[in-house]
Amino acid sequence: MTYRAQVLVGSAGEKAPAVEQALLGKIKELHLDQEIQVLEASTLGHPEQPVEIAVYPDGVHYVNVTPADAEVIVTEHLYKGRPVEPLRYREPQVEPLPAPSTKEVRVVLRNVGKIDPENIDDYIAEDGYQALAKVLTEMKPEEVIAEMKASGLRGRGGAGFPTWLKWQFARNSPGDEKYVVCNGDEGDPGAFMNRRVLEGDPHAVIEGMIIAAYVIGAHQGYFYVRAEYPIAIRTLRVAIKQAREYGLLGKDIFGSGFDFDLEVRMGAGAFVCGEETALMRSIEGERGMPTTRPPFPAVSGLWGKPTNINNVETYANVPQIIMRGGQWFASMGTEKSKGTKTFAIAGKVKRTGLIEVPLGITVREVVYDVGGGILDDKKFKAVQTGGPMGGCIPEQFLDLPVDYETLASVGSIMGSGGFVVMDEDTCMVDIARFFMEFVQDESCGKCTPCRVGTRRMLEILTDITEGRGQPGDIERLEKLGEYIKKGSLCGLGQGAPNPVLSTIKFFREEYEAHINDKKCPAKVCRALIEYTIEAEECIGCTRCARNCPVDAITGKAREPHVIDPTVCIRCGICQQVCPVGAVHVE
Amino acid sequence: MTVATQEELTLEQKAVLDEILAENRDKSGATMLVLTLTQERLGYVSPAMQQYLSQEMRVPLSHIYGVLTFYSFFRMAPIGQHKINVCLGTACYVRGGPSLIEKYQQVLGIKVGETTEDQQFTLEVCRCVGACSQAPVVMIDDDIIGRMKPQNVAKTLRKYK
Numbered sequence: 197m198t199y200r201a202q203v204l205v206g207s208a209g210e211k212a213p214a215v216e217q218a219l220l221g222k223i224k225e226l227h228l229d230q231e232i233q234v235l236e237a238s239t240l241g242h243p244e245q246p247v248e249i250a251v252y253p254d255g256v257h258y259v260n261v262t263p264a265d266a267e268v269i270v271t272e273h274l275y276k277g278r279p280v281e282p283l284r285y286r287e288p289q290v291e292p293l294p295a296p297s298t299k300e301v302r303v304v305l306r307n308v309g310k311i312d313p314e315n316i317d318d319y320i321a322e323d324g325y326q327a328l329a330k331v332l333t334e335m336k337p338e339e340v341i342a343e344m345k346a347s348g349l350r351g352r353g354g355a356g357f358p359t360w361l362k363w364q365f366a367r368n369s370p371g372d373e374k375y376v377v378c379n380g381d382e383g384d385p386g387a388f389m390n391r392r393v394l395e396g397d398p399h400a401v402i403e404g405m406i407i408a409a410y411v412i413g414a415h416q417g418y419f420y421v422r423a424e425y426p427i428a429i430r431t432l433r434v435a436i437k438q439a440r441e442y443g444l445l446g447k448d449i450f451g452s453g454f455d456f457d458l459e460v461r462m463g464a465g466a467f468v469c470g471e472e473t474a475l476m477r478s479i480e481g482e483r484g485m486p487t488t489r490p491p492f493p494a495v496s497g498l499w500g501k502p503t504n505i506n507n508v509e510t511y512a513n514v515p516q517i518i519m520r521g522g523q524w525f526a527s528m529g530t531e532k533s534k535g536t537k538t539f540a541i542a543g544k545v546k547r548t549g550l551i552e553v554p555l556g557i558t559v560r561e562v563v564y565d566v567g568g569g570i571l572d573d574k575k576f577k578a579v580q581t582g583g584p585m586g587g588c589i590p591e592q593f594l595d596l597p598v599d600y601e602t603l604a605s606v607g608s609i610m611g612s613g614g615f616v617v618m619d620e621d622t623c624m625v626d627i628a629r630f631f632m633e634f635v636q637d638e639s640c641g642k643c644t645p646c647r648v649g650t651r652r653m654l655e656i657l658t659d660i661t662e663g664r665g666q667p668g669d670i671e672r673l674e675k676l677g678e679y680i681k682k683g684s685l686c687g688l689g690q691g692a693p694n695p696v697l698s699t700i701k702f703f704r705e706e707y708e709a710h711i712n713d714k715k716c717p718a719k720v721c722r723a724l725i726e727y728t729i730e731a732e733e734c735i736g737c738t739r740c741a742r743n744c745p746v747d748a749i750t751g752k753a754r755e756p757h758v759i760d761p762t763v764c765i766r767c768g769i770c771q772q773v774c775p776v777g778a779v780h781v782e
Numbered sequence: 783m784t785v786a787t788q789e790e791l792t793l794e795q796k797a798v799l800d801e802i803l804a805e806n807r808d809k810s811g812a813t814m815l816v817l818t819l820t821q822e823r824l825g826y827v828s829p830a831m832q833q834y835l836s837q838e839m840r841v842p843l844s845h846i847y848g849v850l851t852f853y854s855f856f857r858m859a860p861i862g863q864h865k866i867n868v869c870l871g872t873a874c875y876v877r878g879g880p881s882l883i884e885k886y887q888q889v890l891g892i893k894v895g896e897t898t899e900d901q902q903f904t905l906e907v908c909r910c911v912g913a914c915s916q917a918p919v920v921m922i923d924d925d926i927i928g929r930m931k932p933q934n935v936a937k938t939l940r941k942y943k
Binding site: 382383384385386387388391423424425426461462463464465466467478479480481482483484485499540541542543544548549550580583614616618622627630631634640743745746765767768769772773 | 810811812813814815817818848849852853854855856870871872873874875876877878880881884885887888908909910911912913914915917924931932933
């Protein structure tokens with residue numbers, strides 16, 4: 197029997213049964229019971245405004261419905277066909293989010309923010325797991341590799357190694373016991389691409405991993421996710437459970453005879469574990485220290501077995517490539533860098549956040565078109581890509597295309613996709629010191645050049661920023677940097693000097709100003725600046741004095757205030773809170 | 783890494799450890815897993831707990847200690863009721879993270895890594911919680927507070943008292 201219309205009644209609210217009874221009664225009274233079906237629903241989206249009713253196929257929602265209202269709805273809407281406007285649910289007036297820039301192309305992020313990550317059906321409705329079905333029922337592993345090769349997809353963790361080749365190596369390695377690992381240890385400060393994908397579309401990553409496992413012949417996989425991402429870990433666990441319930445993980449997936457299961461392992465706050473060999477030691481329960489390569493993970497990885505390890509974003513691309521073809525993927529990007537890449541734009545731009553753009557887009561387009569330009573319309577100084585192992589790209593390279601080779605040619609790296617924009621108020625020596633402090637702290641200590649060398653570099657940089665710089669320091673930094681690059685085992689040590697070397701290369705005059713003139717041109721380095729209050733501009737509101745963390749500011753209300761430079765720690769809070777801009781820095 | 787506590791293993795702690803061990807000791811790479819769960823449930827991994835886990839798992843104490851000291855997430859002593867993590871990732875650093883730390887130190891009267899005398903707050907620094915578009919960010923327990931300003935530090939703390 198088919199009905200002309202259906203009425204859904206939300207079960208929230210104590211009046212729900214009464215409303216339902218009123219509906220049924222009135223429908224019967226008007227002899228509509230053969231035409232209209234009443235169904236109970238848990239919620240229709242507004243449980244905070246009970247009782248909710250929805251009329252389909254009209255798609256009209258009513259909220260705050262009383263039994264009397266229900267009768268009106270039956271006579272007016274269901275009988276006469278006129279929705280009862282005063283009772284209708286109206287979308288609250290919210291300011292619309294800015295639309296994604298037209299320069300964006302969403303492949304990895306296509307479902308993020310759109311589907312419910314904790315409901316596998318949502319993903320399936322967006323063609324989820326179709327690629328897996330195609331692979332398991334129609335494709336040989338070699339065909340999958342050929343498709344991946346045609347796509348030109350390269351590792352999105354930063355190094356840019358061709359994904360198909362990695363898979364082929366692991367496939368060709370002899371052994372019954374193999375593993376696939378997903379690197380979700382996104383540690384670069386300023387990067388949060390993987391977090392969003394894991395939290396917003398976990399099944400895409402899972403699907404990519406199952407396909408990789410099928411290709412190389414693995415039956416067990418591990419997610420390694422940093423402990424700083426508790427929501428991602430929870431979402432993944434839910435997703436894995438649901439995939440298991442649907443038979444997409446476990447024994448005999450899609451009746452193909454292929455078995456595969458997944459487990460989530462948490463990091464514990466060690467940046468170096470993003471390095472693949474260190475990551476595998478960590479899954480094994482050891483101290484996460486890198487080991488020499490070769491042997492590469494494809495030959496001897498987790499527990500000495502052949503292992504394929506890819507980044508979150510790499511796996512998330514796989515289902516799309518299978519569904520839409522390698523050629524489609526290869527049609528985006530540049531000759532050597534295909535497809536799209538997610539970037540986390542942060543720092544001093546107007547629109548910070550996550551973006552996905554085709555590779556080959558220029559730095560200028562990212563900063564100005566997608567990022568909306570520099571905050572407060574200040575002057576662009578540099579963009580730092582690739583995290584603590586990356587480098588700074590100065591203004592003269594604004595029109596360079598963003599791809600693996602071009603970024604490397606100017607001394608930076610693609611990295612996992614951090615994109616921190618800096619303006620004229622950023623001191624490049626201070627930034628270099630910041631990154632050096634980070635890598636020095638995160639160096640695992642295995643290689644002496646990295647362990648001791650980064651400490652020496654940090655000491656020199658600290659001296660420079662605190663006014664104790666000496667002639668020759670720049671050359672010392674350059675020499676040390678080269679030694680550390682050559683003498684370290686893993687990407688952390690090899691990349692650690694990059695931020696210093698690239699800032700020296702492009703902003704040498706800032707280093708010289710710190711060392712020779714004892715001045716910080718960007719007015720950041722505390723030992724080299726002094727805050728003063730202009731007596732004529734000060735209105736004596738006392739706000740600065742109340743907010744000063746060290747009580748360095750004195751003055752009576754409605755009288756000019758004074759900063760004691762011997763007490764002042766140059767935190768700049770007074771400048772931030774001053775309503776009339778009377779605090780100056782020299 | 784904080785200073786280790788000298789307290790002895792309580793019966794309650796032992797019961798939790800046994801539960802964790804029963805479920806995980808046979809998994810591959812169990813050390814990290816067990817230590818992570820221990821900290822999750824008990825808040826820290828004291829030397830007494832390390833000793834017990836070492837015996838039960840038949841893993842050298844040096845190995846457990848090695849793992850604990852390698853990863854910055856592990857702690858060997860209890861922390862305050864609320865944990866304040868001021869982010870010093872690149873974006874937060876550029877947008878004023880350091881001045882937040884100073885303000886917290888002033889308001890709480892403790893340094894980074896310390897706990898207030900009333901055991902209410904522990905102040906820590908972390909590197910990037912992946913909320914860079916909200917920089918500068920402070921994480922109090924599991925709440926992320928974005929676009930934090932020094933002048934709001936005291937106000938937000940009151941909510942947690």
